[in-house]
Amino acid sequence: MTRAGRPRESPRRTAPDDAGPAAPALPAAAPALTAASPALPATPVPASAALMPSAAAPFETADLTALDQLATMVAVADADGRCRFANAALEDRTGVARRALQRGRVSELLTEPRALADTLRAVGAAEVACSRFDAVLQRAPAFGPGHTELPVHVIVSQTDWPGCVMVEMIEIEQQTRADREERAIGQAQAGKELLRNLAHEIKNPLGGIRGAAQLLEMELGDRALAEYTRVIVHEADRLHALVDRLLAPQRRAQVVGDVNIHEICERVRALVLAEFPRGLRIVRDYDVSIPEFRGDREQLIQAVLNVVRNATQALAEPGAPPHGGRLARGDAEIVLRTRIARQLTVGRQRYRLALELHVQDNGPGVPEAIRERIFVPLVSGREGGSGLGLTLAQTFVQQHLGTIECDSAPGRTVFRILIPLP
Numbered sequence: 331m332t333r334a335g336r337p338r339e340s341p342r343r344t345a346p347d348d349a350g351p352a353a354p355a356l357p358a359a360a361p362a363l364t365a366a367s368p369a370l371p372a373t374p375v376p377a378s379a380a381l382m383p384s385a386a387a388p389f390e391t392a393d394l395t396a397l398d399q400l401a402t403m404v405a406v407a408d409a410d411g412r413c414r415f416a417n418a419a420l421e422d423r424t425g426v427a428r429r430a431l432q433r434g435r436v437s438e439l440l441t442e443p444r445a446l447a448d449t450l451r452a453v454g455a456a457e458v459a460c461s462r463f464d465a466v467l468q469r470a471p472a473f474g475p476g477h478t479e480l481p482v483h484v485i486v487s488q489t490d491w492p493g494c495v496m497v498e499m500i501e502i503e504q505q506t507r508a509d510r511e512e513r514a515i516g517q518a519q520a521g522k523e524l525l526r527n528l529a530h531e532i533k534n535p536l537g538g539i540r541g542a543a544q545l546l547e548m549e550l551g552d553r554a555l556a557e558y559t560r561v562i563v564h565e566a567d568r569l570h571a572l573v574d575r576l577l578a579p580q581r582r583a584q585v586v587g588d589v590n591i592h593e594i595c596e597r598v599r600a601l602v603l604a605e606f607p608r609g610l611r612i613v614r615d616y617d618v619s620i621p622e623f624r625g626d627r628e629q630l631i632q633a634v635l636n637v638v639r640n641a642t643q644a645l646a647e648p649g650a651p652p653h654g655g656r657l658a659r660g661d662a663e664i665v666l667r668t669r670i671a672r673q674l675t676v677g678r679q680r681y682r683l684a685l686e687l688h689v690q691d692n693g694p695g696v697p698e699a700i701r702e703r704i705f706v707p708l709v710s711g712r713e714g715g716s717g718l719g720l721t722l723a724q725t726f727v728q729q730h731l732g733t734i735e736c737d738s739a740p741g742r743t744v745f746r747i748l749i750p751l752p
């Protein structure tokens with residue numbers, strides 16, 4: 331089924347300087363891309379306009395290298411559709427060399443070239459300033475069967491160069507993922523703020539409650555009643571510790587040094603095996619060529635430990651075979667897998683190189699009811715769980731510009747920790 335649809339058009343741009351002043355080359359990439367989101371109201375201004383050199387420079391001498399930093403595929407074409415520039419993302423996603431792209435027509439990259447050819451003509455003739463539609467990009471056969479077609483959202487807009495039109499293509503899956511990540515980050519941020527305020531509000535009276543209970547205990551004639559004041563003190567201490575954990579990520583500044591991901595994995599492996607000496611196998615599948623990177627070792631140990639500990643706790647839970655109660659049966663397995671990822675997109679930022687650490691377990695999987703919310707503070711599916719482990723892990727990894735993703739099904743749960751490499 332094709333996803334090509336009727337182009338949505340924006341009114342023609344009237345003032346030539348609608349796009350505003352040309353922005354500096356970089357790092358305007360992220361905000362510029364945000365403007366391209368189809369979820370936002372259609373804008374007559376091309377999303378990548380912020381990265382475009384000033385119209386004063388003729389196209390032939392313009393420096394378009396900043397467009398190579400974008401995760402979005404970008405081409406500049408003439409009104410007849412001949413490709414005059416293709417960025418690195420377009421080259422990557424189509425598997426066609428830039429030179430070859432620049433010899434052809436942009437519309438021929440789509441399974442149904444007609445819609446794009448018509449749109450290029452309309453935008454080139456300034457009948458409309460911007461037009462958007464969904465289409466399918468045809469990729470090189472080298473991507474293998476089932477992978478040669480890529481659904482994309484296409485945005486065609488005017489440029490300030492006479493006769494030149496800009497075509498942006500955003501992978502629909504990547505777009506949805508980026509939107510989801512952005513929403514999750516926004517929600518987590520709001521949640522954290524709320525928690526921080528709440529934590530302070532709880533902490534202040536706790537000291538008073540604890541002190542009053544201790545004074546009361548000294549005054550009590552009946553020793554048996556002291557049992558009650560001890561409960562108050564104990565519970566106040568427990569709440570205090572919880573609040574300290576809530577505030578932990580803000581409390582300590584990052585300590586940056588050279589970090590070796592395998593050293594971190596080994597450390598976590600040793601800690602978890604000491605805690606669960608029987609019934610658990612932790613398999614290492616390391617790519618030892620992964621270079622060291624700058625980061626906060628202690629934070630990352632904590633992040634990986636939280637993820638691995640969750641896996642172990644899920645494996646330890648009693649439950650129906652084949653995936654429940656594995657630890658007791660002795661066939662619980664966690665795999666720590668490291669790999670290098672190329673051309674990775676986190677949020678709207680694209681990284682040339684990143685490390686991936688997969689923590690995979692063969693347990694029952696994340697309960698379906700909380701699967702979408704496990705990174706939200708205080709969400710727990712575990713008896714006695716405080717629901718903070720993954721929130722902290724995500725915060726620590728985000729401080730390294732990375733992210734954690736989860737893919738879970740009974741018998742196979744994978745947490746992917748992604749961290750950009752220099």
Ligand SMILES: Nc1ncnc2c1ncn2[C@@H]1O[C@H](COP(=O)(O)OP(=O)(O)OP(=O)(O)O)[C@@H](O)[C@H]1O
Pocket residue numbers: 636640641642644691693694695696697704709710711712714715716717718719720721743
């Ligand atoms: N590997 C896993 N398999 C199954 N469920 C998991 C896995 N990892 C996480 N979960 C689910 O996600 C929930 C949230 O995890 P999180 O670490 O944030 O909190 P917690 O483990 O409940 O409490 P704590 O703050 O002590 O870590 C868990 O309670 C569990 O239900």
Ligand SMILES: [Mg+2]
Pocket residue numbers: 636639640715718719720
């Ligand atoms: Mg946990």
